[in-house]
Amino acid sequence: MKAPDVAYARPDSLDEALALLAAHGEAARPLAGGQSLVTSLNMRLAAPGLLVDLNGLPDLTGIAEDGEVIRIGAMTRHRELAASSLVAERLPLIAAAVPHIAHPAIRNRGTIGGSVALADPAAELPACCLALQARFVIRGPAGERRVAADDFFRGLFETAIGPGEILVAIEIPVPGAEAVSGFDELARRHGDYALAGLAAQGRRDGAGLGDLRLVFFGVGDRPVLAKSAAAAFAAGGVKAAQDALADDIDPADDVAVRGATRRHLARVLLGRVLGRMTGEA
Secondary structure (H helix, E strand, O other): OOOOOOEEEOOOOHHHHHHHHHHHHHHEEEEOOOOOHHHHHHOOOOOOOEEEEOOOOHHHOOEEEEOOEEEEEOOOEHHHHHHOHHHHHHOHHHHHHHHHOOOHHHHHHOEHHHHHHHOOOOOHHHHHHHHOOOEEEEEEOOEEEEEEHHHHEEEOOEEOOOOOOEEEEEEEEOOOOOEEEEEEEEOOOOOOOOOEEEEEEEEEEOOEEEEEEEEEEOOOOOOEEOHHHHHHHHHHOHHHHHHHHHHOOOOOOOOOOOHHHHHHHHHHHHHHHHHHHHOOO
16 A cells, blocks of 8 residues: 655754644644654555654754753664663663664664654553653643653553644653663564563662562553552562562453463563562573
8 A cells, every 4th residue: 555645844943843733733743763654654544634754853862861861862763772872871771672672674763752652552662761760851832841651651552742742852860870670572573562571670679679660561552560560579579579460461352462361471571570680580
């Protein structure tokens, strides 16, 4: 199939991009890396009247440390995350996740902002942002605002980004010296969407882990923060966390796999990731 006819604009500034979105309303869609949107166009699953190309806006790119925060421009590509020594040193959870994102051709063009704004429930980076307690910087007609990751993901392909707004950056607090992270996913083939995945962030607390955030992806309509499993782990260890996971996730059957299979895979991942984080695996 071929994409429907669509108008195209490549603004030179963020203000111009916002003006185009405001003028065209729901008919306009921002275009970042295009790795999901262009596919949707070609399959006739999306038919916007205007594509507003953000690739000419250098203010939306780059990775920088500002005090206790790492700021990543929304148009920063996956390959730039993978090549960044700052990400490797300060945000090892993201560094561990990026190689699992699709394939090199996708990582060359895909952007972190496009990934989190799409909010695919099987994507790696939304889960990492939730585990790391990121804040999303959103610019719109009313100015700039910040939304915590806990409040950003609203449902299947649904976020807190409102009409006429653009995600401009992700701000991630720098984990402390005792921080420890873990990441893993299970897919039929490397590069396929995960049947289940886990992004975890915590801190070493004696022989255990404190401030543990366990975020599963591929098991619901959004990344899922498994609070019950984290609390159970603090009280009773890995087996207790696995048993409590049923209170956090309830995957539905779908055309790819049964919900019971996803639950089993999530339990397996939980054991693996916590074992590595505590040095017991």
